[in-house]
Amino acid sequence: MTDQKKPPPQLEFEKDEECVSLYQGKTAYLVKIAKIKHRNNYTHYTISYPGWGDQHDEVICSTETEGRLFKMTMAEFREKFPNAEIGADKAYFQTARRRSVVPKSKKGGERKKPDGEYYSDKKPVKRWPKFKLAxxxxxxxxxxxxxxxxxxxxxxxxxxxxxxxxxxxxxxxxxxxxxxxxxxxxxxxxxxxxxxxxxxxxxxxxxxxxxxxxxxxxxxxxxxxxxxxxxxxxxxxxxxPDHGMEVEWEEFTEEELAENAEKEKLAKEEREEATGIKEDDTPKYEKKLKRFIAKxxxxxxxxxxxxxxxxxxxxxxxxxxxxxxxxxxxxxxxxxxxxxxxxxxxxxxxxxxxxxxxxxxxxxxxxx
Known part of the structure; x- marks a missing residue:
């Protein structure tokens, strides 16, 4: 009987559970498990960095949690890894989030955004800051x-x-x-x-x-x-003169195609959940086998x-x-x-x- 490699250990987390994550694999931050999805015998955790907005959210498969997510408090992490690079603490996040709070109108009802305020964690930017040059x-x-x-x-x-x-x-x-x-x-x-x-x-x-x-x-x-x-x-x-014709095509690898398809599938589910509208199931990334590169x-x-x-x-x-x-x-x-x-x-x-x-x-x- 041939020896089979044991699968890597998988940590299990609950929704809203706090843990420590290595952002981009190097900087430790206290995060929260925002969402949990189960697919094909695997669990996908969406981790949220409080105070930074959902643009920094990351999806981590249960097979990738080892060495990436740590089931401990930040104090425990600091004690176990004294030389680790630590990011801003939660107090900083809470201060940053308060800057984006929109006060209620005195007359009640609709909230009014103060002049000069452009920050929002959830919505696309509708108005950009105007600078008065020196x-x-x-x-x-x-x-x-x-x-x-x-x-x-x-x-x-x-x-x-x-x-x-x-x-x-x-x-x-x-x-x-x-x-x-x-x-x-x-x-x-x-x-x-x-x-x-x-x-x-x-x-x-x-x-x-x-x-x-x-x-x-x-x-x-x-x-x-x-x-x-x-x-x-x-x-x-x-x-x-001929630069417009000097181009080349680079094929996606099978791993890239699979990764892109999985990301698109998760993004599609997020959009459908937010809008309540079911989208077409036609795959997008499987058809795009090559990418265009200008030399x-x-x-x-x-x-x-x-x-x-x-x-x-x-x-x-x-x-x-x-x-x-x-x-x-x-x-x-x-x-x-x-x-x-x-x-x-x-x-x-x-x-x-x-x-x-x-x-x-x-x-x-x-x-x-």
Whole structure:
């Protein structure tokens, strides 16, 4: 008789039970078992990170609980794993959630959302924050418009590109990651300014969202008509005349197809439960056997600079309404926006020098 491998041990949890989870396999957080589903002799647990909204919810199969979920309190986890990376505690989550509470109207009945409040754990964003730029940034935009309208365009690439600004911001927030050993030696007032790994990740994603929007919509939403020709010529110069035909197809693996189908099935059940409407059972991912990949892609954030980033910032409240972000990414973007705006406002002189010979935006009439 041949030896058979024993299946990995499976922990069992109850609905609403609290336990410890390793977020992305490395940072420990106190979580709650939000939902339990049984399918094909397996149990699927939906775990919720209190205070972070359902965009961070994760589905974990019972076969994956070992080393991923821990049936213990956070205090017990800290004692058993003293060197583990611990995320923000529940008190922080509760404080964050209170910021999104909508007060009742004095007249009763319908609740009214206060001005300047944009945070919601459950609903897609309907209104984005509007920023009032500091005077130096406003002057940069005014001067930039005057120059463009007179036919004097910034040369490409910029001295300091949008991609470079985002990279430097990533390095900046990385330096604020919470050090568990150092935090024990600091006063409470000091630790309030130190970021947790999850907070750092959210701020990075928000900065990336600005760069992604520039890459996807610069020409259609942020350029003046006088700049279109320059954009088209520069794109052609970077990619070559035949870049549109240089593509390739990459097949999904069987594991990816199965994983995608399972995720779609769970998402479909969630939608049906929320809406009460039964959807078509036609599989979506089984038909999509290959994904399209362009060999060359023009990314304006690698070539355009600070003034074009400011155009996005000052029109942020209207432009982002046209972007098709899902509910989860919307909330991530919202919570990390203000820190990024504050960073570029404080460091604007580093990214934009007004004097051309000091490294500012190089310009020439009808620049290429």
């Amino acid at each position: 005077k130096p940034l406003t002057e940069i935009l005014i001067e930039d418009r005057k120059m463009v309208k007179s036919g004097v365009l910034a040369r490409l690439p910029a001295v300091i590109t949008i991609e470079k600004i985002v990279e430097e911001y990533h390095e900046f927030v990385d330096r604020q990651v919470e050090d568990a050993e150092l935090s024990d030696q600091l006063d409470d007032a000091m630790t309030s300014t130190v970021l947790t790994p999850m907070e750092v990740e959210i701020r990075k994603l928000a900065a990336n969202a600005f760069k992604d929007y520039i890459n996807g919509s610069l020409r259609t939403h942020l350029l003046y008509s006088e700049e279109w020709d320059q954009y088209d010529k520069h794109q052609l110069e970077i990619l070559g 060359k892609k023009y990314e304006p954030a690698k070539y355009y600079g600070f003034s074009h980033l400011l155009r996005l910032v000052c029109n942020f409240h209207t432009l982002l309404l046209t972007a098709k972000y899902e509910k989860g990414p919307q909330q991530i973007i919202l919570s990390g926006i203000n820190p990024f705006i504050e960073y570029i406002t404080k460091n604007w002189a580093k990214f934009h020098k007004k004097l051309t010979n000091a490294g500012g935006p190089r310009r020439s009439r009808n620049a290429k």
